Amino acid sequence: MYSITVDEPHRCGQERPFLVLIIPVAPINREARNAIRNTWGKETTVLGRVVSRYFLLGMSKEEDGTESINAQVLEESRTHHDILQSDFLDSYKNLTIKTMVMFEWLSSRCPNATFAMKIDSDMFLNVRNLVGMLLKAPQHLYMTGNVARGAPVLRDQTSKWFLPISVFPEDNYPTYARGLGYVFSLDLPKRILEASAHVKALYIEDVYVGLCMRHLGIGLTDPPRGDLFYGTVPYLTSNCYWTSVITTILRGSDQLIQVWRVYQSHGGCKHF
Numbered sequence: 001m002y003s004i005t006v007d008e009p010h011r012c013g014q015e016r017p018f019l020v021l022i023i024p025v026a027p028i029n030r031e032a033r034n035a036i037r038n039t040w041g042k043e044t045t046v047l048g049r050v051v052s053r054y055f056l057l058g059m060s061k062e063e064d065g066t067e068s069i070n071a072q073v074l075e076e077s078r079t080h081h082d083i084l085q086s087d088f089l090d091s092y093k094n095l096t097i098k099t100m101v102m103f104e105w106l107s108s109r110c111p112n113a114t115f116a117m118k119i120d121s122d123m124f125l126n127v128r129n130l131v132g133m134l135l136k137a138p139q140h141l142y143m144t145g146n147v148a149r150g151a152p153v154l155r156d157q158t159s160k161w162f163l164p165i166s167v168f169p170e171d172n173y174p175t176y177a178r179g180l181g182y183v184f185s186l187d188l189p190k191r192i193l194e195a196s197a198h199v200k201a202l203y204i205e206d207v208y209v210g211l212c213m214r215h216l217g218i219g220l221t222d223p224p225r226g227d228l229f230y231g232t233v234p235y236l237t238s239n240c241y242w243t244s245v246i247t248t249i250l251r252g253s254d255q256l257i258q259v260w261r262v263y264q265s266h267g268g269c270k271h272f
């Protein structure tokens with residue numbers, strides 16, 4: 001297995017978080033990390049509960065200039081204490097490895113947290129609504145998010161998610177939570193890791209987690225409202241839109257900073 005080369009071994013034990021946010025991001029993408037640190041990532045106490053964020057990185061690619069990026073990552077780690085880096089090559093096809101490293105880190109360093117969320121770096125996250133939802137959620141064998149049930153496997157060779165029949169013969173994916181942002185109770189990481197020893201590797205990380213959940217016989221939970229874990233930004237966002245959701249996919253860091261300003265001006269809106 002891969003090891004963690006930049007770690008925060010004691011933070012979780014000291015902070016005792018209710019919710020841990022793990023954000024997979026490429027080493028080179030410092031802009032995304034800074035945008036998150038200045039927006040939803042700075043919310044560390046929400047509804048009286050401790051929330052901690054960590055960025056999860058692999059090793060940078062040669063062409064990105066490994067040495068200068070490594071130095072920058074170490075500097076960020078010293079400044080913010082929010083970097084976890086593992087020694088596999090950070091690439092799209094290695095995202096399942098990244099997710100498994102996340103489960104390993106959580107089960108070894110953060111076993112006493114109640115919930116964790118894996119959330120992509122290009123997302124809006126309403127931490128207040130998330131914690132509000134989790135305060136009413138079961139704390140065991142629980143996983144939720146944008147849950148896909150019976151989705152057909154993509155056989156179009158030009159698709160980013162193309163899977164040949166030889167790799168995955170079933171017509172439909174298992175029930176899974178889409179990788180843009182899924183939430184789970186902290187008793188699951190250890191079980192998913194155990195299951196992964198029996199489930200054939202697949203580079204589509206969210207589907208792979210779904211296969212592990214199926215192997216375990218643990219069902220996914222639908223969120224209390226179907227549009228809380230939203231896909232894309234609606235064409236027209238109503239005045240209180242950002243207060244009414246938990247996640248939305250954005251175009252990038254610029255839009256996150258912009259949207260965060262709008263969200264913060266929504267003092268009169270009711271949370272979900």
Ligand SMILES: *[C@@H]1O[C@H](CO)[C@@H](O)[C@H](O)[C@H]1NC(C)=O
Binds near residue numbers: 109112
């Ligand atoms: C988790 O809680 C148990 C029981 O309170 C404690 O013994 C253990 O040290 C804690 N682990 C961490 C990593 O905080």
Ligand SMILES: *[C@@H]1O[C@H](CO)[C@@H](O)[C@H](O)[C@H]1NC(C)=O
Binds near residue numbers: 087089090092094
């Ligand atoms: C995944 O990471 C391993 C370990 O660093 C590396 O050898 C391999 O080339 C990577 N795979 C891809 C597809 O990037």
